[in-house]
Amino acid sequence: MNKEQSHQEAVKIYKALGEPTRLHIVKLLCKHDELSCSQIEEQLNYKGSTLSHHLKQLVECGVLRLARKEGTYHFYRVNQDTLDRHVVLQPD
Amino acid sequence: MNKEQSHQEAVKIYKALGEPTRLHIVKLLCKHDELSCSQIEEQLNYKGSTLSHHLKQLVECGVLRLARKEGTYHFYRVNQDTLDRHVVLQPD
């Protein structure tokens, strides 16, 4: 990977975290091992379609991954290595 | 400072860095101790008014500071402590 690519990769990650809803999602997942979209919906005051939109972006930039499916539930996890490579998240 | 405030503060910093031009400016300043707007203009392909706009945002979120004025030159520096508290910048 060249400099320009890694630059854009970092930009994507910071842009993903530079939005209050998405940073909330990530912080929540840092405390919960794994969560489904509806479990996140219970904790944060947003519609499922909105959360789905944000989850997609967080997966695309590598901050999260879809780790497991059980029935209709999709469980997401933090990619801790990706996070560690770019950010220092302050605990709530 | 409460949780919500520190959350918003982190969001501002990540949002500031989640834009290619601003991340370029910050990386440049990490290598140059201090730089003026026109010195940055020499290295990055943007107009002064655009850079001024970005520098303002980077100062507002605490990533940079206006460290020194000499004549009409305004020299900016990285706030390394702020940066260290929130991000791990990959070297170019």
Added chain:
DNA sequence: TTTATAATTCTACATTTATCGATATACTAA
């Protein structure tokens, strides 16, 4: 199969924002 639930995708809309030219401000030198 039908019904219900979880998640995603689609569509629309309002808001934000990156960029840059024009203008204004601040400082220096002649």
Added chain:
DNA sequence: TTAGTATATCGATAAATGTAGAATTATAAA
């Protein structure tokens, strides 16, 4: 004072984006 230069601010515009309702897909249970 006048001219020149460095920044900052203003105004306009095109593009990106967060949100949520509607529709769609996928899975499970009755």
